[in-house]
Amino acid sequence: MTIRHTEVPERRLTVDxxxxxxxDGRRYELVDGRLDVSPAPKPIHTDVDTRLTYHLxxxxxxxxxVLTGPGVNLRPDGTHHRIPDLxxxxxxxxxxxxxxxxPVLAVEIVSPESVFRDNHTKRAEYAAFGVRSYWIINPxxxxxxxxxxxxxxxxxxEVTQAYGEExxxxxxxxxxxxxxxxxxASGPWRKNIGGPSEEDCADAE
Structure with a gap:
């Protein structure tokens, strides 16, 4: 689960x-100078990250x-630091x-312990920072x-939603x-991740 320090430190931490x-594989971020620590991602999270990065x-x-897990300072003083999944x-x-x-686009892949953070906390932070597009993926x-x-x-x-084979x-x-x-999904994802080709759609008609 996500670990947050409940006591305000004597000084606010920075990226230094x-x-x-x-x-240790965990993700260390900063929120107002306090550590926000997340566990190492599960395999399904890593699969989504890898496949989407490959496709993009x-x-x-x-x-x-297109970068996986880049560190981004949301404030000039380095006290607010996030690491989007992509x-x-x-x-x-x-x-x-x-x-x-x-970034032009930030992507977060939801895990059980990150539902509130991805849908509310980071959504507000990325908007305030000026990230033009934000995708939330539920794997x-x-x-x-x-x-x-x-x-x-x-x-x-919100402009678009898609689920399953849409x-x-x-x-x-x-x-x-x-x-x-x-x-x-298991199977030939490289071949199918982009969806039906224009030729396939034309044949279907």
Whole structure:
């Protein structure tokens, strides 16, 4: 489960303090200078992350960087630090340290202990930071789903949902389509994750 420090430390922690955290597979983030620690992801979470990254990389124009688990400083003082499961940037990689600008897209893959954080806490944080598009993926083995939010007037508005074998389509950060089912299902996911081709659709008609 997620571990939050309930007592306010004598001083607020910054990303410099994260250099002293153990390399134990857990994820160490900062919220207002306090540690927010999550356990190592389960295999289904890792599968979704790997498959979606693979697919987005194959579809992304050259000017975009598709990254798994990039560190992002949401505040200049380094006291608010998040690590989205996946993010897409349209800027140069920082010369040192972490990203300090909003990604075009942030993706979070829900786990049992992250439901509130992904749907409420991070949703508010990413909106305030200026992340233009936010995807929340629920990796249910029987019916995986995705919800897409777009930033409008400083708030996220839900624009798309797709579940199971429905085809999810988005045009931000770049045109992409995929089938949530193939983020989690066994079988030839590389062949099927993008959904039916235009030729298949034409044949079906």
């Amino acid at each position: 303090d994260l250099e002293n955290t153990p390399d 990389v194959s579809e992304a124009p050259e000017e975009f960087a 993010a897409v940037f349209d800027c140069e990689r920082p010369g040192q340290g972490y990203y300090t600008v909003p 249910l083995p029987d019916k995986a789903g995705i919800v897409e939010f777009r930033l409008e007037d400083g708030q996220y508005r 085809v999810f389509e988005a045009d931000l950060p770049f045109p992409v389509r995929f089938v949530p089912h193939w983020l989690v």
